[in-house]
Amino acid sequence: MGADNGALSPGETRPFSVPGTPHFGAQTDMLKTLDESTKVIKQSQSNKMSGTQTPSVSGIGTLLDRPDYSEAKIVVAMVGLPARGKSYLSNRLLRYLRWLEYKVEVFNVGQLRRRKARDQVQAGEGPQDHSHTYFSSTNAEATALREQLATESLESLITWLKQGGNVGIHDATNSTRARRAKIQERIDREPGLQCIFLESWCDDPEIIASNVALKARSGDPDYKGMSKEEAERDFRKRIEQYESVYETITEPDISWCKILNVGRQVQINRIAGYLQSRIAFYLMNLHLKPRHIYLSRHGESMHNVGGMIGGDSPLSPQGEKYAAALPALVLENVGDHPLQVWTSTLQRTVATARNLPYPKKTWKSLDELDAGVCDGMTYEEIAEKYPEDYAARDENKFGYRYRGGESYQDVVVRLEPVIMELERQENIIIICHQAIIRCLYGYFMGLSQEELPYIKVPLHTLIKLTPMAYGCEEERFHVPIAAVDTHRPKPARRNTGDGAVAAPTEEKKSGAARDYFGDAAPTATSHVAVPTPDPADAKSPTSEEEDVERKTTTKISTEKARQNVLLQHAEEHGKKASEVTQEEAGISQADIARALHAQSMIGNRAPTHLIKYYDLPEETAENALCAPVAAASTKKYNRHKMYCPRDGCNSLILSTGTADWVVRESGMVRHPLIPKR
Amino acid sequence: MAAPLYVTQSGRLWHAGLILLVTVGLPARGKTHVSRSLERYLRWLGVKTRCYSLGDYRRKVLGAAEKIPADYFEPGEKSEETKALRKRIKDGIENQVWDFFSSQGGQVVIYDANNCDKASRKDLLEKFEARGVHVIFLESVCDRREIIENNIRSVKLSSPDYKGWDPEAAVADYFKRIQVQANKYEEVTDDEGPFIKIINVGERIVIHRIEGYLQTRCCFFLMNIHNQPRTIYFARSGQSLIEHSYKADSDLSPAGWEYAERLKAAVMSRRKQVIEERREAGEEDLSETKLRIWTSSRRRAHHTAWPFVQSGYKVAQKPQMGEINPGVWDGLSTEEAKALYPDEWERFLSDPYAHRAPRAESYHDLSVRLEPIIFELERCQDDLLIIGHASVIRCLLAYLVGLPPNEVPAVEIARGDLVEVVPASYGVVSRAFHFWSGEGRGDESGANLYENFAEATVGKGVVDMTHVLPTGTTDYEEAAAAEERGEKEKAKGLTRRSESKEV
CATH class of the missing domain: 3.40.50.1240 (Phosphoglycerate mutase-like)
Structure with a gap:
């Protein structure tokens, strides 16, 4: 090493720049040699630099920290009437920023209100009236309550930001100037926090109608026990209550971004900071x-x-x-x-x-x-x-x-x-x-x-994604042409004994459906509930049936799956779910098993994230316009199979030849492309 | 953010058709500032863009102010002669614009004129839409007197019209001129078509019905520009152990570590001197702008910023700022690359900007990768020090200075020079300060061919856009060394104190 050290002293030519050296891949020992030799230099160098340490240089990679976003502390306060797509925008923003590793949370006032109401009911204090009269500005008592809820939600947002969050989205109507001034004034009191108002303004009757319809039939607990028509009527009345006091944002001195009719026109005012301008630009690019x-x-x-x-x-x-x-x-x-x-x-x-x-x-x-x-x-x-x-x-x-x-x-x-x-x-x-x-x-x-x-x-x-109002629908088409499996699952975590067991992620999943209470739906099948196969099981051939059988052991999930199948049947025949029994509907145990399987695939985001699997018939490959080709590799191909895309699940979904079933949100239905046998 | 730009058979880009951006606004509203910035950005993207200024054209055709009829700018009914003259000018410039689109393969034209009334805008829109050009109005509105006055003082007073005037009188006269037009001014409204409205130099922006790739890029760009004074410094990273290997991502060599120390000293002393210069210029507010430091996430660059990290500066690592990827040429010398890939080498030499060697990046790829950095750089209001690689600094400098893409690979940026770029009203002022001449300053051997391509092209039309300060102003090499000594003393003091604490 001494010789190497000498060769690298100043004034000498660099030892590795001589022509003829191939690239520094990790295949050869050259990289290791280099790192060994430079360790000495770093040591002597760091002495010279009065004991400062630089990150180590060796090996074939480094672990990066999360990007440092500590300077970003932004409150995004939504503005807009109900059914104007506020939640849609905040949801998209959440997904985008989280993907870029910002810590983002939505603080939804509606969720807070429903959660409180639910807790009240559970505590036996009787239900609260959340019909349109509650939202009237003339209803003084309710107005005070709503004010209080909004303030409470904002306070928890600020606390969360101060504890290390980056972007807090305050999802409420914030429909009056007075309300916005109050928010701005509150945030100005916090050093380092910036506020941007995001108004979704819409006068396109089609967009509003579809939003209203979505709200009325999507299982909002506010409309529990109401028919779709009733719900829609009440919701429209609620909008009217807001409309009577609504003031669109024009304040010249605060920072805001106004999106008219989902991007037809965008106005931005006093946008300071790169992240804020990126948020505005991102929202500008969305379309429906x-x-x-x-x-x-x-x-x-x-x-x-x-x-x-x-x-x-x-x-x-x-x-x-x-x-x-x-x-x-x-x-x-x-x-x-x-x-x-x-x-x-x-x-x-x-x-x-x-x-x-x-x-x-x-x-x-x-x-x-x-x-x-x-x-x-x-x-x-x-x-x-x-x-x-x-x-x-x-x-x-x-x-x-x-x-x-x-x-x-x-x-x-x-x-x-x-x-x-x-x-x-x-x-x-x-x-x-x-x-x-x-x-x-x-x-x-x-x-x-x-x-x-x-x-x-x-x-x-082929993965087909269809963006929906609150997420994406997914379908997968598997072409039956054998290929190697390049997936490398995460190895089981070694028990290091220092408490390095993976903590469950606290971040909530943003699935394809709305969350009305702001907590994960308690009935959802937990991904963890599916037992992972024993090593002993592994040697037994995992045919589709057996794979499904194994999962039916989870009782709660089975019940949920049964309900789902019944519900689907009911919907298809225009009945209420309670009117259908399993026997009448001709639902077999196998159907339930398949539905259960669908859930296990979907994991803890059920029933929000739906993946449909199509395993295409062999003819797709045979009909392909290619000349027959000889197998080129001596390597063994894995028999092609479909596995659940979520890590740690490993459940086999379908294999070639049994592909006439498609997994849907609530069970399995026949593949539309394949005729019944 | 930019998509790769594909030139179709017509010579234009696949993303967009022809675009005419028509500026709208009273005089001294910053129309020219916006037009020029946009032109610079679009050109850097590789879009064939030209700015046509009605004022310049009129001056060229009619000559100086005295040759213009008295009622030319006056409101109200004009003589037949003046009407004909105005029409001649208008038709003349419109023909030029159309000629740029139709026979010169142009894609974007920025038509810089006042276009204050609806009728003339409608006329323009109809004329060009009929020919398949997408027309967008770019309106600058300003309702704050101090912004307008600032604009008049910084730009308009230097115009030949006000030669020898008393500044106050000139400002008053200019305001009178604006007033004449303001009376008949009509703002762009929603029914006129797509528009971008910039209010009070970007304080507020209204974007109406803007669709299309280049169009939205323009919007995002306009959302980020500002005209606050600030300075951007560039310096190369220090010499690394294996200069010619991209993959090895090697650490700094001893000379590189020394360079890092000296760089910090040079930046500090230069910033001190800037304050002095401002004091001498009679400025009252001498507060220092905050300094931000960006490096790539390559080891050599980040470690060059290490002395800054040590003194508590926030150093941001930007993964997009890594040097140009040499692909299969990694680790090869020029000679070897020539011998192993003769065809590729030929093509590289014939078009060093656009040629992409196998698995490598072209300078165009690099520019596309750097685009988010450009936006962030435009948005940033603090002083900025960018410690990067020659290829990256070349692209960024080319953007700031406004060089055409084919000149990017030839920009000279030597290790040991601190390049200072100060944005000015319609461009930038750039200067280079030499602070270090140790080992690894140049690369005569040509071993690191991609990174140091400029050095390998000596004598082939190198663009020298920086100039080293004439001797006698400040010896930065000496100043840096002195500063470094001072820092060391301080550092020693600190260590001693901490030692005594431990005892």
Whole structure:
């Protein structure tokens, strides 16, 4: 080492810059040698710098901290009449900012009110009247109560911000100047806090009508026991009560952003700070036109076959088959609507998309996560050469940055512009890579940073996302062309004994449905409730039936599933759920089992997040316009199977040949494309 | 934020058709400031943009003020002769605009004129929409006298019209001129079509029916610009152990650590000197603007900011600011790259801005990646020190200075120079201060070919946009060394104190 040290002293030429050295991948020992030799320099250097320490330099990656957002303390106070899409906007904002790792919470006054009312009922104090009269400005008692609720909600928001939150969204009507002045004055008293009002203003009767209808039939407890018509009538009256005192925002001295008719016109006033302007810009780009977003990985590549990460390899013969089968599948879904195709710049995505008869764009930003020095290595190789680093990545996969490469966190930053542009687009298919799809999917589904790097995105599967008012609906089409499984599940956490057991995430899930009380619905099937398979079980062949059988052991979930199936049956026949019995409806135990299965897939966001699975018939592959190709790899293919995309679940969903069932929100129904046998 | 920009067969970008931005507003409302900033941004994005100023065109065609008929600017009925003259000017500039769209492959035109009345705007809109051009009004409104007065003093008084005038009299005269037009001024209303309204230099912005890719980008850009005085400093990161490897992400070399210390000293002494300059200029408010530091998340850059971290400065790591990715050329010298990839090398030399070597980034890719940084930089009101890589600084400087994309790879930025950029009314003033000439300043060997491409293009039209201060002003190398000594003493003092505490 002494010689190395000498060679690196000032005045000498750099030892590694001589021509002929290949890149510093982790495959060779060169990197280790370098780190060994520079340790000495760092030591002597840090002595010179009066004992200061710089972060260590060695290995093949580093764990990043969360980005430092401590300066951002923003209160976003919503303004707008009911049914103007306030909650929609705040929900979108929440999803976007959380994806960028800001700590965001929505403080919904309506939820607080309902929760209190519910608690009151539970305490036996009788129900409160929350019909339209409660919202009248002439009802002095109720007005005082509502004021008090809004203040209480704002106070808890401020407390939360001071405890480390970044953006608190105050979701209330805040419909008068006086009310807004009060909020502004309260926040001005807190040093470091900034306030921005966000008004959603709407006079398009269609948008209002659809919002009203959504509210009336979506199970709002305020309208419990009312018919849809009654509920709608009462809700419209409630709006009138607000309208009579409503003042649109025009105050010149405070910071605000006004969105008219979901983006037709946007006004912004005194927007200070980059985050605030980004929030305004993000909201500007949203639109409500119905559309679908299709996500697909490239066809199986030669690197996939060899188990190597990164690289820019061509498609394998199986991957070519997928590229040939894709246009028919896309056409079936898209019909004659226009479609944009986005790919990355790597050849495997360009090749996968080449048969699609639509305009195509390649984005550098969609390239796969850069594995830096590990590019082109297999996981086994990495584990062998750098066992500690390999383990470190599983500690915090989201924040692990490959040396000379990227982390998931970096990818999210890189994809932020793509998301902005994506929000503006209509029908679109994105053909890119595992890590990139995980990040995009995580954005649309509102998944946490812990879950995001473990989302299952199998090869040869088309994911179809349909943005809805409160989240996304998802369908998956699995093309039966065998491919390797590149998913690497999170290994079971080693018990380190220092209390490093994963704390349950406190952040609430933002699913596709509304949460009326501001707490997770207690009846929802908890993901944890599904027993994970014993190692002893693992050797038994997991056919679909057995897999489902195993889960029926969870009693509460079974009951919930039964109710769901009944409910669906009732809805289909226009009856009330209570009027249908299991026997009449001809619902078998197997139906319930399937419904239960659907829930287990959905996990603790049930019944909000629905995924429909389509396992396409073999003909899709056979009809593909490709010449038969010989198997190219000596590696064994995994028999292709569908697994639950949530990590830790591992439940088998369907395998080829049994694909005429589709999992829906509340059970399984027949695949629309497959005729009954 | 930018999407990759694709040039279609027509030579235009796939995202947008033709766009005509028509400025609307009374004189001294900052129309030209907004137009020029927007033009600079769009050009940097690679959009073929031109600003057409009616005033400039009139001066060019009609000559100086004395040749213009007396009733040319006056309200009310005009003589037939003046009407014809006005029409000639109007048609002339409109023909030029159309010519730029139709035969020069232009995509965006900013038509800088007052366009104060509805009738003339309607006329413009109809004429150009009929030809397939998307017309957007860009209105600047201002109701605060001090902003207008400030604008008049800083921009209008230097115009040839007021040569030799007493400033106060000139301001009064200009206000009178504005008043004449203000009487017949009609604000843009919702029914006129898409518009962007900027009120009191960005204090409030109204965006109406703006759709389309470039259009929304323009909006976001306008949402972020401001005209507060501030300074942006650029410096390269220190020398690293393996200069030519991107992947190794190596740490600073001993020379690099020394450089880091000296950089901090140089920045501190330069900031001190700026305060002195302001005192000499008779400024009363000598408070120092807060300094923010941004580095890339590459080790060499972040560690170059280490002395700042030590003194308690907030150093933000921006992952988008990593140097240009050399792809398969990583670790190769120029000679090796030539030998291994002769075709690629040829193409790279013929178009160093747009060529993307296998798995590498082109300068265009880098610009796209840096766009969010540009917005953040525009929005930032504090002083800013950017410690980065040559390629990144090149792109950012090119944007600030307004260089066309093809000149980006040739911007010279040597290690050991502190580049200072001060935004001025219609552009920036940039200066370079030399503070260090140790090891690794240049790269004569050409080993690090992508990063140091400028150094490898010596003699091929290098754009020298900075100038080192003439000797005699301040010797920054010496000042930095002195400052560093001072810091060291202080640091020693601190250590001693903490030691005694422990005892």
